[in-house]
Amino acid sequence: MIRAFILILVLIATPLAAETRVPQSAAEISLGFAPLVKKAAPAVVNIYAKQIVQVRSRSPLMNDPFFQEFFQGFGQPRPQVQNSLGSGVVLSADGLMVTNYHVVADATEIRAVLNDRREFDARVLLADEESDLAILQLDGASEMPFIPLRDSESVEVGELVLAIGNPFGVGQTVTSGIVSGLARSGTASGSSRGYFIQTDAPINPGNSGGALIDVNGALIGINTRILTRSGGSNGIGFAIPSALVQRFVEQARAGQSRFQRPWAGMNGQPVDTDIAESLGLETPRGLVISDIHAVSPFLAAGFRPGDVIEAVGGQPVNTPDEMVFRMTVAGLGNTVSVTRVRNGVAEQVEVALIPAPNSPPRDVVVTGHRSAIPEMELWTINPAVLAELGLPLSIEGAVIGDPGPAGTRAGLKRGDVLRAINGVAVSTSRDAERALETAGRNLTLDIQRGTQRVVMRFRL
Template identity: 35%
Template sequence: MKTIIKSLGMAILGGIVALGGYQLVQNEDSSNHIITQPAVVESPLPVTPVSYTGNTSIAGVDFTEAAEKTVHSVVHVINKTVARAPMSMADVWAGRTPYREAIGTGSGVIITPDGYIITNNHVIKNSNHLQVTLNNNQSYKAELIGADEESDIALIKIETDEDLPFVPFGDSNNAKIGEWVLAVGNPFNLTSTVTAGIISAKGRDLESRDQNIQSFIQTDAAVNPGNSGGALVNTRGELIGINTAIKSQTGSYIGYSFAVPSNNARKIIEDFMEFGFVQKGMLGIRGTDLNGTNSKEFGLNSTEGIYVAEIVEDSGAAKSDLRKGDVITSLDGVKISKFSELSGYIKTKNPGDIVNAEVIRKNNLINIPITISRNNTVTIPQIEMELRNLTSEEKKVFNVKEGVKITKTIGKLSRYNLSDYIVTKVNDTDVADIDDIQAVLRDVVPNETLLIQMKNSRGEIERFRYTVN
């Protein structure tokens, strides 16, 4: 018994000694954990102190609210068309042309509770039947309200007894590079798909065509075939773009996708709802982007802005104080450094609107108000024609006092070359300008047949019947 007590006492004493030693070591180690301030080294580069006032953590960004608001308002669009099929020997011997039904799919965004839906023109192009499926799997037949091939925007509508969830428009001018965004759509028929990314760039022009300069929002949110016509929204669930294109050698997403800015899309949709066609305005200049090379050639200090090389006659710019050689740096406070940005901003305006241009002239900054004038070339999807008011020279060529020039045919009518014709009458109404044609079409219902009278440069008059889309 004494042996056990003695052993227990020795164990307790050993524990006390060990505990005291461990505490001593810990105190000594703690005294060595001193954080010293490193010496300040002057950087050869300018450094701006940064004060972070917002949430900069990726983990701190919550996409769930925006996704929940949007996913029920993005629809699946099915476009059924009739296309010519390859001919077999039996078809050749029978002298018949075979046709087959083709089905295309895409996305759309509900923008009003009564069923107006915005999508891409290429999603609904040449449709014989449009079907829309909501996120709750209910399907509806859709009616085409209007389509604009140039902007690739279309408006369709479904009829329902219940109010539908919709996405409110945001201001795409206020969208910032680096801002988080969500792309919502139906890629590869995978309905209700949400992907996230940031705005990579603004004012992107993919085609670089003088007559059709586009201004896209570029994002790295994953967009694939089937996303076309879907929503690009910010973290508040506001619509800031309509997903339209991807830049890829494979046809699928590799990091670059593009959306029509919401301000441009909204203007087009409002025109469809109010007029039935798109009112297109123009500033009335021809110019070029400034850069480090041509700014020296022009004798300018600035390397950003639009150099005004020419002013279009009878345009709003011609009637303003704007001059050749001026440099436009902003419109209504929106910075303009590329012609695509200028073109994109003007496309949000109607003829008659006034924009305030900030201009550099002889290295002095001045403000010039410019009235947006009407772009005399108008695409009218109802009759599948691009039309323009006649010039004085064309009136002499066609030997007329009034009429409208056919500049291009689109859709099913594109198989016919009517560029040598002018329209002089629709039904019993003489046509003096585009306004006359648009006035006639306001009272026309789908599937109504029009009698269109045309005249060519040889003085020959032709008439044909056209069934309105």
């Protein structure tokens, strides 16, 4: 009888103990994730963002196949408020928070709501569309619950994870799964590019910017995208690694308003079977350098076209996105060890991690009223401009930073490179400015737009 009474006490006490701390073993995890959720969930917030957009009135004839072409741009644009919903993660006691760029892009008002119903205004400190990350500050916040960062480089496939967010606006929700893949690049839809952690923990609309945590309650990623055909979660979700989030936090703390990445100053392509065979490699791996800029840090370290890059910082790389990610998490101002293969021989080479040089100066010029195209902003091309606009390394000319009203009507776009004006080559913003002021009544522009050459002719 006494033994039975003791057994009952043990059965009752065990669940109570599991509720008061984070699971520390597989046996304890089987009891549930409740202690882990209680620890992490208070630091995951709901984000409500407002933005003002200009919309045009729609004519009933817009739906008619014949008339819709004639009613493009119909009506005066009028402001309209749009609301977006997402999630965010508090990273420090003073209210520093991370979310996705697309959650707060162009927002005029941002409110963060905690699961205890406290609300804070938030302002963007640092945002980057390419990485789809934004660092925010909660105004007036102190002694906030937060989730510590774990180095995502230590994450392994098969680890148990929880995704916490606000899917479909139904309120804070927790889903569980495992890390199902690493080093995923170019697979998520949307604006984000680069390198992701893949998980089968269900991620749905509204989860964007939420937390992906491990069984110790540490942040390993920021949920960002799903791979789907139906619009719902199919068990393939992607999170931005915490190693990249850490670099954003550092730059935001340092007062940067724009995220800076190390500049490679080169182009490369993945090594396939044919390339591996031609280079004498046993198996296809790494990427081969196809082009390199005159002031590239890789050129300064002795790299040249035809070299193969197999690893950066001891981690294998097989795509340009992976290489840029590895350089970024290594950190600006540092050096990183790069595995180079030349003539079948592998060696370690130290490469300096520097931002794209803003030299020579971009020398911003805005054309005046005497110009053939007034109010157009022109830049002289330098490595910083190449990186900012994604231009080819070998491009020459003056680039359009802002086409202005007249340039937009003429069909010009930001990032167009003016290579020649009326048959005269231009190489700086000042060259282009002078050529446009003396163009006369006939204007011919030789333009590079992406990989295409375009010739535009105008009668002024």
